[in-house]
Amino acid sequence: MRRRLINSTLAVVLVVIAVFGISLVIVETRTIESSAQESVQSEAVRLVSIVDSRLAANERVESGVLSEQITPDRYARIEIPGQPPIQIGERPAGGVITATQKGEEGETVRVEESRSAVSREVGRTLLVILAVAMLAVVAAVFLAVRQANRLTAPLTDLAETAERLGSGDPRPRHRRYGVPELDRVADVLDSSAERIARMLTAERRLAADASHQLRTPLTALSMRLEEITLTDDPDTVKEEATIALTQVERLTDVVQRLLTNSRDPQSSSAVTFDLDEVIKQQIEEWRPASRSEGRALVRSGRQGLRAVGTPGAVSQVIATLIENSLMHGDGTVALRTRVTGNQAVVEVSDEGPGVPPDLGARVFERTVSGRNSTGLGLAVARDLAEADGGRLELLQASPPVFALFLSRDADQPEVPEVPEEREAPARKDAPGAVGDEQRGERPESGAEA
Template sequence: MRRRLIQSTLAVVLVVIAVFGVSLVIVESRTISNTAQERVTLEAARLASIVDSRLVGDEPVDAQVFREQLTEDRYAVIRIPGERTVAVGAEPDGEVIRGTARGERGETVVVEEPRSTVTREVGRTLLIIALVALLAVVAAVLLAIRQANRLASPLTDLAETAERLGSGDPRPRHKRYGVPELDRVADVLDSSAERIARMLTAERRLAADASHQLRTPLTALSMRLEEITLTEDLDTVKEEATIALTQVERLTDVVERLLTNSRDPRNGSAVTFDLDDVIQQQIAEWRPAYRSAGRAIVSSGKRGLQAVGTPGAVAQVLAALIENSLMHGGGTVALRTRVTGNQAVVEVTDEGPGVPPDLGARIFERTISGRNSTGIGLAVARDLAEADGGRLELLQAKPPVFGLFLSRTPPRRAPEGEQPTVR
């Protein structure tokens, strides 16, 4: 591209120089020739007037008198009727420019000048025009190089930016070039980079959330299937299979919830449900794991509470809190229910060492963990709670008490086109 820009600019300049330069040379050559002809004609008239004045005063007309009146490169011939012809200067060789004038007494004065003087003057003029044309060509090349770099360098940068986007590096460059069209392309690429970055972040977050959220249900399901393979009691097999099917449904709900939150974390499908059912389901699923660890999991508090939310999402929040207590807590884990104002609260507590003071304010941030865990569980749990209009908080650090707050008022039916709200 640089070469094409330079070549096109240089071609335009050469055409302009050729058109105007040739015309200028022709005009200047004619002007110099005409000026030389006028010059010798005026010189002949001047000498004729001198001859007239000397003839009137009866003064002699000879070569010595007129030699001082002519320049070195000119030759003059004076013809006076009845007298001899007077020649002044050296007669030039070759072509000459001749000027003739007549006096009042009939005398004739002829002045000649070598045409080589005109040729030399035309040559000097041509040299000046050639130098100007050369300077114009050099200036045009420099300007073309500057313009080519100004246009080609941004295009190279934009190509590199597009290549980086294709290679998975979506960082916007926020670089502009002062050319509106190129700046528009840069704006579009930066906007695309930001969108791609958000998409990649959402995909990575979905993968991390799915890995964390599916691990526990799959482990519980595996334990149920192992118990089925180890027993020959048909009733036990049916009971464990029923529980396994429930856990499969929960896995399906986890996947759907993760996909929904990856698109729009506020897109909840809150309904009124029985809170005791969800709590007892979680206790039943986690009791074998706690029994294997030599610990217990119990429930207490107000019974028969109705809450507003998505049962599957609430189950995932409670599962995250229960798993967190299993991994980081100690002693008996208790799920207590109570009512505060218009909200139903589920508190999850244990007898462990609690949350370190330096993690208390950041416990729900991603990648924040008190031990060698992923630090994703509590962050996902808070997102799920907020998606249904609830909230998840750390009520007490030692012993640890986490509170899940859910509304008890049914969601208001929103007009068509609006999102439903939970009060």
Template sequence: MRRRLINSTLAVVLVVIGVFGISLVLVETRTITSTAEQSVEAEAVQLVSFLDSKLVEQQEVTPQIVEEQSRIERYAVIELSGQKPFAVGKKPSGRVIRAEVSGEHGQSVTVEEPYSAVYEEVGRTLLIIGAVALLAVVAAVVLAVRQADRLASPLTDLAETAERLGSGDPRPRHRRYGVPELDRVADVLDSSAERIARMLTAERRLAADASHQLRTPLTALSMRLEEISATDDPETVKEEASIALTQVERLTDVVERLLTNARDPREGSALAFDLDEVVKQQIEEWRPAYRSAGRAVVRSGRPGMRAVGTPGAVAQVLAALIENSLMHGGGTVAIRTRVVGNQAVIEVTDEGPGVPADLGARIFERTISGRNSTGIGLAVARDLAEADGGRLELLQQHPPVFALFLSRVARKQEDEPPTVR
């Protein structure tokens, strides 16, 4: 493209120089020739006037007198009445410019100048025009190169940006070039890069969240299936199968929740539900794991509370907190429910060492973990809580106290006075 721009600009300049240069040469040649003819004629008139003055005074006219007194510079042939014609000056050879003038006393003067003088003047003019044309061509080449660089370099840069996008590097470059059309292309590429980055981030986040959130339900489901395969008691099989179906439902809910958050984290299906059922279900689910670790999980606080949210999401948040206490905490894990204003609060605490001081402010950030874990669980839990209009906070670091705040719905019997019979 750079070569095409330079060649096209140079071609335009050469055409313009050719058209105007040829026209200028023709005009200048005609002007120089006309000027030379006028000069020869003027000298002939001057010589006739000189001869008139001599003839009026009846002075002798000889070639020597004419050369000395008339200041003639060209070749001239003089014819006087009653005298033999004579010439002064050097006779030119080749093509000449001739002017013939007659006087009042019968004299006739013919002045000649060689055409070579015209050729020399035309040659000097052509040299000047050629020098100007050469300067114009050089200037055109310089400007064409600069303009080509100004246009080609941004296009090369934009091509590199598009190639980076295609190779999986969606970082926007935010470069502008001062050319509206190219800046528009750069804007579109930057917008595309930002969209691709968001899509890739969402996909990676979905994959990480799915691997983390599906691990616990799948493990519980595997344990139930192992119980079924290891027993011949129909009642036990029936009980374990029922629990396994519950795990499948929870697994389905986790998948749907992950997909919903991947589409729009703010989109939720909040409703009023009973917190006791969610807390009880989580305690029953995690009690075997705690028993295997020689620990216990208990609950306390206000019973019969209702809150606004998605039961499945709240269950996932509690599961993340209970699992976090199992992996990083110690002793008994206590789940406590209480009311703060118009909010229902579920606190999860344990007797472990707590959250390190350097991680307290960043504990909910992704990839932040005090030990060898993914660092995703608490971040996902906070996202789920916020999607339901609640919030998840670390109230205390030593011992650790995590609290889930949800909008509270008062039970009918709490809002209405008791009926007296």
């Protein structure tokens, strides 16, 4: 394309030079010849007037007197009746320019000039025109190369941008070139790059959220299946299988929730549900894990609360908080329900050191963690809570108290607060408990970020 631009520009310039150059040469040649003819004619008239004046005064007309009145490179012949012709200068050979003039006394003056002088003048004019044409060609080449570079360099850059997009690098370059058409293409590529970047970010976020959110239900399901393999009691097997099926349904709900959020983050399937059922379900699922850690899992506060939200999402948020306390906290894990205004609140706390002071509110940011963890748990839990119109907050850093705020059913009557339901923690040396020697050293206390 670059060569085509240069060749096309040069072709246009050469055509213009040829058309106007030839026309200029013809015009200048005719102008020079006409000027030379007029000059010779003017000299003939001047000689006739001199001869007339001398004849009228009865003075002798001689070549010596007239030679001073004629240009040296010209030839003049004066014919006076009754006298021999008078010749001044050398008669030019070859082509000549001639002018003849008759006087009042009957004399005839003929002036001749060699055409070679006119040819030399025409040659000098042609050299000037040719030099100007060459200068125009050089300027045209320079401008053509510059314009070609100005047009082809952005196209090459845009091609590299498109190649980068195709290779998976969606970063927009935000380069503009001062050419409206090229800038429009750059705008479209930058917009496409931003859309691709958002799509890739959403896919990566979906994969990260899926791996994190599916881990908890799969862990709970694995524990239930282990219980089934370790017992021969049909009633226990049936009970554990029923709980496992419930967890499979929750797992399916989590997957559906992730897919829905990936397509429309603002979508919500909130319904009115029994908050006690969700909390009871989570306590049942996490009781084996708390017993294996030799820790108590207790519940207190108001019962009979009905909240507005997605049961699966609320279960996932509570499960994340319980898991967070078991993995990074210490002592008793307490769940407490209460009412504030038109909201139902679920608080999850433990007796560990809590969130490090340098993290503070950043504990809910993705990839922010006070320990060697993914840093996704609390971030995903907050996203799930906000998708249902609720919110997840850190009420107290040490000991840690996390609170899930949900909209409360407006038609629900006031319910009394019940005393704490406390379960004695299993001893670490009791049958079925896992000691430090069996499960390895517990991670350092601290809330997950």
